[in-house]
Amino acid sequence: MTANDFWAEGEPVFDKAAPDGPVETRWERRKFSAKLVNPANRRKLTVIVVGTGLAGGSAAATLAEAGYRVKSYCYQDSPRRAHSIAAQGGINAAKNYRNDGDSVYRLFYDTVKGGDFRARESNVYRLAQVSVNIIDQCVAQGVPFAREYGGLLDNRSFGGTQVSRTFYARGQTGQQLLLGAYQALERQIGLGNVEMNARHEMLELIIVDGKARGIVVRDMVTGEITTEFADAVVLASGGYGNVFFLSTNAKGCNVTASWRAHRKGALFANPCYTQIHPTCIPESGSHQSKLTLMSESLRNDGRVWVPKKAADCPKPAGSIAEEDRDYYLERIYPSFGNLVPRDIASRAAKNVCDEGRGVGPGGLGVYLDFADAIKRLGRKAVEAKYGNLFEMYERITGEDPYETPMRIYPAVHYTMGGLWVDYDLQSTVPGLFVVGEANFSDHGANRLGASALMQGLADGYFVLPNTISNYLAAGPFKKVTESDEAVVEARKQVEDRIEKFLSIDGDRTVDSFHRELGQIMWEYCGMERTEEGLTKAIGLIRALKEEFWTRVKVPGKGEELNQNLEKAGRVADFIELGELMCIDALHRRESCGGHFRAESQTPDGEALRHDDQFSYAAAWEYFGADGKPVLHKEDLNFEYVHPSTRSYK
Amino acid sequence: MDIKVRVWRQAGPSAAGKMVTYDVKGISPDASFLEMIDVLNETLILGGDDPIAFDHDCREGICGACSMVINGVAHGPEKATTTCQLHMRKFSDGDVIDVEPWRAAAFPVIKDLVVDRSAFDKIIQAGGYITAPTGTAPDAHATPVPKKDADAAFEAATCIGCGACVAACPNGSSMLFTAAKIAHLGLMPQGQPERDSRVIDMLQAQDDAGFGGCTNAGECTTVCPKGIPLSLIGRLNSDYRKAITTR
Ligand SMILES: Cc1cc2nc3c(=O)[nH]c(=O)nc-3n(C[C@H](O)[C@H](O)[C@H](O)COP(=O)(O)OP(=O)(O)OC[C@H]3O[C@@H](n4cnc5c(N)ncnc54)[C@H](O)[C@@H]3O)c2cc1C
Ligand code: SF4
């Protein structure tokens, strides 16, 4: 099989909503040109929001506050538990409170560059502009950001940037931001403006007359399947890093909402763009269910090393003499040292482990050593800065990082691909909007730290509420009923799938399939990819899919709380997504960001982009379970930030 | 490690429940408590049994979803630790471990170890927020917050809404949870305008949701994975007294 047997190419896709002209005024002009809905009519319009993370929670609260009727869904028992809660490091904003030369333009510039020139300039500029309002909004809501003694907000520098623009709340920024959005949402629920449906899972999208008009949901407690209608549907269902089974994502994170929409016609863009985080606690054994992130801030003071000789790896770290240690980041990247960006740090760790110089179980780990920092600053100071992280490490590994160096290894962290959206955040299905990590916009190929939170809140508080009204101004749309053909069909798809899962009664658990998929993805579509490996992976995934549908065992009934049934649906969708991720990775014959194609590297082993061939977003159309996905390219133009080669040497 | 677990099994909200004993063999001391149950569940499924239902998501001690009483203690024996962060190395080979759901009138059991904690959301709906409409906020630096207050507010805001405090309380009271939220918002200038109505409304919602009254038993703070201190309940009480007298 040649590579092209895996996909076909279709017409290019265009962002028709994006204004042109000076980048600084595009958002202002788009807002002004968008149609408004008068307050009396807003009450007659209903919006479904799937997801209550930073993106969905802020969107639902803001839409309700504007007077729309909102129906909100999440799979957890409370909206406050959405995965955004786990974000640690911080959120960027171009406030220039440090007077260190930051500006909207610089944040825009850094983000386009950090995305390795695979994101849209218009979107990124807007993100940088809106970032300023996000901090104001959150402070007004009572988010307890870190402060200085004078009472003003504190900042830190984060993820390889040279200005201090990251706002944070100790190591729990995501939690505090989410509580802000959650409280705003609960207020609207209390006022009767939002109907909240926790423990409800969206399992299908309903499209009537070409427009997104509702969803099919399962009440996860009773198993009841219902159809829910609205004038527009917003997906804020998060990222799909769990396709790798082991990741830093919460266990429930899934792609089902997006994937079901993809199967119904929404294009899925850049699926293979995955961000790998360099500082996670390594896997310890086959029981492992997830990986834990250690904040990247640790690299500000910790030094990364492995033994020079493979033979030294099993020895205790303390017994390895200074001259036998390889501080490889400091050696290869003298000007950035341990602070190189995530993709570089991750791949360098993989390389030394591949050479057989990794430490810890299975040789999949490198040391992050604080001995020098403790000598220089004193144990007390290190404790004050990183104490909670050290404690977390000790809890998980049983080792004391003050005494022996921590072990870290890269792990899947964040997915930059997602449903394709235009500048209005509308997908290729009219009336279907996608916000937060679930869409593909803004990050390109290599997300920096602290920008996902920013995007989630920008989309939810500020962008979507403005752009969706332009669409809703044409509503309310024709009433949809249970008996509409599309509704009957969507409901039947859900019921049939559930019945199928329960009836196979095979001999393998859902988790065993998920683990196997994860291993394939990590091995062949993880930090480093090759044409050969990806082709192999596609074959393996196809075989796995077949086996899944004949051998999976899902106990219990549909009409009850059935966590394995929930998992089965998610894993079935992950298997299909995994195949598309490999096809996307296969077609992109260049290295960019964290996506390293071994065939495309510079003589000294660094990532090599091919702007002349791949300066586009790859948006895939679904063509049936056995059909070939069709590639639609959206050309990216860089008028302001011109593609350049990154160098951290 | 080989252990025995005795787990509360209850098919549904109205079904009768009972403790059922399972052997778990060859579990790694590096496994978390939830991973131990994952391993057990895999065997149950393959053996044709119904796996144990339990709530969890982040497995990093921050989402507040995981909730089980282990050997009579909410979240188990390790102090200031959620169940997902509790590791098997804290137990010994051959141990018999009891696992039960949160038990409180306001948290009805849904299945096995899963309970309904939506009553917490009701308390927040009643006033656990600052009314700040989107898009009109003043510049963040317009409201300085002394570091001492910001830090104290942050400490209170670390409550993950897990409900261990309720499960541990002999009265099934949610006072520590409510007090944490009231302290978080009340310690900041932005939270002042609604301070009185907030405490009155949240306490009312707490009663309406079926939580018991607080008698200062102090069990809540002992099990709280985030170390929310009992002193916040004192703060809540004084806020309440002030609110009803100045009303
Ligand atoms: C450990 C960790 C640390 C991080 N740290 C940072 C950081 O410091 N800075 C930063 O900028 N970013 C960070 N990130 C990334 C960031 O947290 C996420 O990208 C962001 O929070 C995603 O927000 P979201 O609102 O799009 O989705 P989520 O918060 O994932 O919310 C998804 C929502 O969708 C719901 N949902 C999903 N599927 C369905 C369905 N089928 N039916 C119904 N509901 C559904 C869920 O219930 C949930 O409410 C971190 C990520 C991780 C994993
Ligand atoms: S106060 Fe502590 S125990 Fe109670 S809900 Fe909050 S974190 Fe959990």
Ligand code: FES
């Ligand atoms: S699973 Fe999130 S706190 Fe335990």
